[in-house]
Amino acid sequence: MPELPEVETVKRGLEPVLAGRRLVRVEQRRPDLRFPLPERFAERLACRVVTALDRRAKYMLWHLDSGETLIVHLGMSGRFTITPHAAGSRSVAPRTPRQGRVPGPTSDGIPEGQALGQFMYVTGATAAHDHVVFHTEDGATVTYNDPRRFGFMLLVPGTELDTHPLMRGLGIEPLGNGLNAVYLAMRAHGRKADLKAFLLDQRIVAGLGNIYVSEALHRAGISPHRAAGCLAKSEGRPTGRCERLIPAIRDVLIAAIEAGGSSLRDYRHADGALGDFQHQFLVYDRDGEPCQRAGCGGMVRRTIQAGRSTFHCTSCQR
DNA sequence: AAAAGCCCCTGGACGC
DNA sequence: TGCGTCCAGGGGCTTT
Numbered sequence: 001m002p003e004l005p006e007v008e009t010v011k012r013g014l015e016p017v018l019a020g021r022r023l024v025r026v027e028q029r030r031p032d033l034r035f036p037l038p039e040r041f042a043e044r045l046a047c048r049v050v051t052a053l054d055r056r057a058k059y060m061l062w063h064l065d066s067g068e069t070l071i072v073h074l075g076m077s078g079r080f081t082i083t084p085h086a087a088g089s090r091s092v093a094p095r096t097p098r099q100g101r102v103p104g105p106t107s108d109g110i111p112e113g114q115a116l117g118q119f120m121y122v123t124g125a126t127a128a129h130d131h132v133v134f135h136t137e138d139g140a141t142v143t144y145n146d147p148r149r150f151g152f153m154l155l156v157p158g159t160e161l162d163t164h165p166l167m168r169g170l171g172i173e174p175l176g177n178g179l180n181a182v183y184l185a186m187r188a189h190g191r192k193a194d195l196k197a198f199l200l201d202q203r204i205v206a207g208l209g210n211i212y213v214s215e216a217l218h219r220a221g222i223s224p225h226r227a228a229g230c231l232a233k234s235e236g237r238p239t240g241r242c243e244r245l246i247p248a249i250r251d252v253l254i255a256a257i258e259a260g261g262s263s264l265r266d267y268r269h270a271d272g273a274l275g276d277f278q279h280q281f282l283v284y285d286r287d288g289e290p291c292q293r294a295g296c297g298g299m300v301r302r303t304i305q306a307g308r309s310t311f312h313c314t315s316c317q318r
Numbered sequence: 319a320a321a322a323g324c325c326c327c328t329g330g331a332c333g334c
Numbered sequence: 335t336g337c338g339t340c341c342a343g344g345g346g347c348t349t350t
Contacts, residue, residue, distance in 0.1 A: 002343060034326070034345090058344075076343055077328075129328085148327045150344060166345095193321060202345075209343055262343080306322075309341085 002058055002074040004174065004207030005256035009275060010080055011055045017082055017140050018050045018062065027133040034075060034152040037132075044068065044155055045134070057170050057206035061161070069158045071166065075150025081130075085139035170206040174249050179205065181238035181246050189236045191228035196305045198228035205249070211262060211284045212252055214311045218283045218293075220248035223317045224310045225303070255280065283311040291316060 002010070026042040038044065044066070054061040062070040072078075132144040132153065144151075156164050171187075172178035187204050199205060199213045208216070217224050222241050231242035256262060261275030278285075282292050287302035291313035298315020 006343075073344080075327090075345085146327095147329065148342090148344095150327065191320080197321080200344095211343065307324090 002076075002078065003209030003212050003262075004055075004058060005212070005253055005259075005277065006261035006275065007055055007058050007060055007074065007207075008257050009261040010074070011053050011060050013082070014060075014080060014142060015053050017136065017138075017142060018134075019053055020049065020051070022047065022049045022137040023134055024137050025135040027135075029131050029133070033131060033146060033149045034073075035154070037153060038155040041153075041155070045070070056167060057173070057202055058209070059166065063158060067158050068155050069161050071152075071154040071156060071161075071164075072144075073152050075146060075148060075152070077148040078144065078146040078151030081143040081145060083141040083143065169203050171202060171204045172206065174205050174207055174253055179246060179249065181242045184246065185232040185238035185242045186236060188228040188231035188242070190232070193228050194224060194305055195222065195226045195228050195230065196224035196310050199249075200306070207253075208249070210308055210310075211281070212249075212256065214284050215252045215282060216245065216249040218312060218317060219252055220244040221316055221318065224305065224312050283313060286311060 023045050024047065026045040028037060028042045031037060045064070048068075049065040050062050051065050052063045054063065058073060060072040060074075062072065064070065127145065129145050129147045129149075130143050131146055131149070134142040134144075136142070144153075154166075161167060172183065184205075188198060191198055195217065196213055199208050199216070200210065214224065220241065222230075222245060226241075231239055231245065233239055256275075256277040259275060259277035259280065262277040262281075263275045283300045286300045289300050291298040291300055293313065293316050296313060296316040298313045300311055301314050303310050303312070
């Protein structure tokens with residue numbers, strides 16, 4: 001699931017349930033995810049108010065009134081399930097959810113236009129791989145489920161967030177003002193690695209993953225097999241490709257966020273409201289299909305780069 | 319510094 | 335139906 005648009009969607013979905021709310025209890029069901037959970041994890045979270053939720057790259061940040069920040073990474077298969085409050089109590093979660101379905105952005109309290117993907121509103125029992133359960137003062141529960149356990153949670157003092165090893169080396173946010181052709185050309189200048197690998201490097205642009213790199217390069221009409229250095233001229237100034245790539249990255253991420261992210265594989269059979277953007281993929285997972293660019297007539301091919309699948313049109317991506 | 323490879327883990331899809 | 339194989343959104347770590 002989780003590249004930048006999916007993490008952003010999860011953050012937006014959790015905000016109305018968590019932001020400004022007190023956690024009354026936290027259940028830790030196992031000692032570790034990818035890494036050991038923090039010492040006294042449940043204790044340090046219990047009775048704390050989540051003052052705000054934030055996102056940096058693919059990390060979700062829960063700021064707490066204790067001054068600590070919970071860093072959450074969803075890994076490959078991490079997801080959150082929201083179980084609303086008991087009927088009648090005060091909450092912004094959907095009032096009468098149908099089993100396994102989200103009523104949709106309605107008057108139930110989810111703001112109009114709010115992305116609802118990646119979530120499942122149920123009143124079910126504990127499921128396999130439910131590793132951490134957060135109970136809020138409103139009676140809602142937020143359950144973290146992660147079959148592969150590539151995700152992790154860390155607690156760090158807010159003052160040390162920016163210098164934390166996971167945060168310190170991160171590149172710029174692709175949706176911020178920092179992503180521009182001059183920056184990207186400067187970082188790409190002289191690089192021999194494939195463009196695909198370059199764009200996956202979180203130290204360059206923070207938040208892109210395997211899907212959206214393929215989609216962005218298709219939109220920009222650039223082959224993922226080119227050397228990253230193709231973004232810069234000999235003196236380090238941006239090339240035309242670089243100029244095209246900037247809006248391509250931004251546009252595909254914005255479109256994906258608007259669709260509530262993408263849902264595939266681990267989530268294919270999940271009930272509930274899921275992201276919708278997978279239907280808008282133009283190349284990802286479309287090996288052998290005709291290129292959808294108007295007038296192209298080429299074919300999408302799957303190749304392997306750095307051990308991972310890349311999809312691109314061999315005709316219009318040069 | 320940059321690049322390449324390996325590893326963590328579980329489950330679903332597919333072929334025989 | 336059952337078993338083996340391959341593959342999956344990530345990223346840290348080690349080796350060249």
